Amino acid sequence: MSLTSPIEAGTPTSQHAQTALRFAPLTRHIGCEVEGIDLRRPVPAEAAAAMYRAWLDHAVLVFRDQDLSQEDLVRVTGIFGEFAPLGRPAHTLPKGFAKILPNIMLISNVRENGETIGALPDGEMMFHHDTIHRDDPHKATLLYSVEVPSYGGDTLFASGTGAYEALDPAMKQKLHGLRAVNFYVYNSVKRNDKQAVDATSQAVHPVVRTHDETGRKALYVNRLMSVKIEGMAEAESDTLLDFLFDHSEKPEFVYTHAWRKGDLIVWDNRCSSHARTDFPSDQRRLLLRATVKGMCRPY
Numbered sequence: 001m002s003l004t005s006p007i008e009a010g011t012p013t014s015q016h017a018q019t020a021l022r023f024a025p026l027t028r029h030i031g032c033e034v035e036g037i038d039l040r041r042p043v044p045a046e047a048a049a050a051m052y053r054a055w056l057d058h059a060v061l062v063f064r065d066q067d068l069s070q071e072d073l074v075r076v077t078g079i080f081g082e083f084a085p086l087g088r089p090a091h092t093l094p095k096g097f098a099k100i101l102p103n104i105m106l107i108s109n110v111r112e113n114g115e116t117i118g119a120l121p122d123g124e125m126m127f128h129h130d131t132i133h134r135d136d137p138h139k140a141t142l143l144y145s146v147e148v149p150s151y152g153g154d155t156l157f158a159s160g161t162g163a164y165e166a167l168d169p170a171m172k173q174k175l176h177g178l179r180a181v182n183f184y185v186y187n188s189v190k191r192n193d194k195q196a197v198d199a200t201s202q203a204v205h206p207v208v209r210t211h212d213e214t215g216r217k218a219l220y221v222n223r224l225m226s227v228k229i230e231g232m233a234e235a236e237s238d239t240l241l242d243f244l245f246d247h248s249e250k251p252e253f254v255y256t257h258a259w260r261k262g263d264l265i266v267w268d269n270r271c272s273s274h275a276r277t278d279f280p281s282d283q284r285r286l287l288l289r290a291t292v293k294g295m296c297r298p299y
């Protein structure tokens, strides 16, 4: 385990007695709620290490009822590694915000003067691994909810590890050594739209990714961004990918998170994918997002 941030180990305080920290798994394969910690305060090194271990075990950590500033979010991100620089759009400041820190991205459908103030504003999103279209995909993503709609906009997290381990031996053998091409395309672009395909950012990664810290194997393809198996005939590739998408998204491998204001979620992009359900377009949704650097070609 590597805790590389210079800021993860704050001064231990009586408010963070180790006995208060509790970990409650949310499903068999993925997700763990962390209770008994107020992330506004520096997290002692021992607690940070326990959180990191739980994160490796469960891929997704959920913290409820937090009240975080952007500085707090930056500090917590440091527990999981080094900040990834964001190629984020210029933000219009939402009401109540004097600034947006450089490494924080707004995810929001809020509009000011007719313009969205954040990224990924509306509607549902299919399952995907963040930045799988890059050679150096982000290791982790953190998302903190400031405003949420009264219903919808849930995030579904799928365990690539659970899905891989449930495959029969013949399928595991078939997948061995295969690589998939992954595009940065969102919803509307078809796999066979050659112009769009040529224009988009893309990267090739193993279909089964070995986690660089746990050593466990996980499916590393997703319905939104994985478009073909390298070197395989198109029809065969489509059939295999569709099977893997359907398999990965089975409810038994998925934790569904219904957001409340003040939730912080940290997920591991190396072994989990996620999706978003639709939500009412006339209700405000505003979240703060931070990302952690991965290694270039870490397998």
Ligand SMILES: [Fe+2]
Residues within 6 Å of the ligand: 128, 129, 130, 274
């Ligand atoms: Fe995402």
